[in-house]
Amino acid sequence: xxxxxxxxxxxxxHLTYRFDSAARSVALLPxxxxxxxxxxxxxxxxxxxxxxxxxISCLACAxxxxxxxxxxxxxxxxxxxxxxxxxxxxxxxxxxxxxALSQAGLHGA
Ligand SMILES: [Zn+2]
Numbered sequence: 001x002x003x004x005x006x007x008x009x010x011x012x013x014h015l016t017y018r019f020d021s022a023a024r025s026v027a028l029l030p031x032x033x034x035x036x037x038x039x040x041x042x043x044x045x046x047x048x049x050x051x052x053x054x055x056i057s058c059l060a061c062a063x064x065x066x067x068x069x070x071x072x073x074x075x076x077x078x079x080x081x082x083x084x085x086x087x088x089x090x091x092x093x094x095x096x097x098x099x100a101l102s103q104a105g106l107h108g109a
Contacts, residue, residue, distance in 0.1 A: 012096075015054045015072040016088050017079060024080035030089035033058030034070050036097035041084050049074050 012034070017025045029047055033040055037060070044059040054072040061068035070092075 011053070011071045011073050013070075013072055013089070013092050015049075015074040015076075016085075017076060020080075025076060027054070027074075027079040027082040028085035028088045029054075029056050029082050030070055030092065031084040031086045032089070033061055034068060034096055035061055035066055035100050036094075037061060047082060049078055 016028045018028060020026050027047075027049075029040065029045075031040055032038065033043065033045065034056075035058070038058050040056070040058065045057060046059060047054060047056045049055075052074055054074045055069045056072070057069035059068075070089075
């Protein structure tokens with residue numbers, strides 16, 4: 001289906017938002033890094049939004065030179081704040097993890 005999700009150079013999806021009780025936008029960031037190795041609440045990460053794209057980079061993976069950042073399309077103005085979301089990006093993270101495992105030849109057995 002979403003073939004482009006499997007292509008590392010493509011966008012991974014869309015940045016999603018929720019609104020808090022004061023109607024301010026809160027960006028929801030993936031709770032796991034792109035490779036599924038780290039929980040971003042525990043590891044350091046950097047989120048940057050520019051040119052309609054949000055990059056959420058896992059600093060631990062970045063030092064490995066791995067494909068370390070999510071690319072999420074962002075169509076709204078910069079949000080007031082951001083928080084990590086466990087559920088929103090589960091499917092993306094799962095896909096990424098499965099792909100990383102199969103690329104590493106750890107599947108089968
Ligand atoms: Zn990581």
